[in-house]
Amino acid sequence: MVVQTLFTGFFGLAAIWFAVVVFRTSSMVRSALALLFAQAAIGAMFLAMQAEFLGVLQIMMMATEMAIMAIFMVMYMMDPGGLGEMDMSHQKRASQLAGSLGALAAVGVALLVDWGSVDAAPRPVDQVHDLGIEIMERSMLIFETAGVTILTAMVAATAIAVERRRG
Secondary structure, eight states: OHHHHHHHHHHHHHHHHHHHHHHHOSOHHHHHHHHHHHHHHHHHHHHHTTOHHHHHHHHHHHHHHHHHHHHHHHHHOSOTTOOSOOOOOOSHHHHHHHHHHHHHHHHHHHHHSOOOOOOOOOOHHHHHHHHHHHHHTTTHHHHHHHHHHHHHHHHHHHHHHSOOOOO
16 A cells, blocks of 8 residues: 555656646647656556556557647647747746646645545456446447547648648
């Protein structure tokens, strides 16, 4: 239990660090990679908490998403490498204030709310089984519709962005 807590804490801190790096770099590609590492650290937290299905799913989905995002940024951004003097942060004071207030609210909720008694979580095998039943039954249509919609939007965005050639 102690080792599990240490790994969960380590990957949580890694996720926070990479989330900060997302906004500290002037390169869109490095920002996308930092976001990928932050999301992979969250997936590793799921793995450390013995939620294997969610951990692997998180890592696979984010790796694919960030790879596609990095490719599109290299194709369509004016300066994807961040070699120019581009500033990616806007409304710095308002953002810092909102982030600080959000962090204080999260810490307040974590410390001040009565969470009730701690019940034992189901075994990892039961968690995966129950999640699979949920996804394959009532949520299947929602997931399939969302997937087709995202694919259609990607194809449409690419078709709009590509310049037509006169032949």
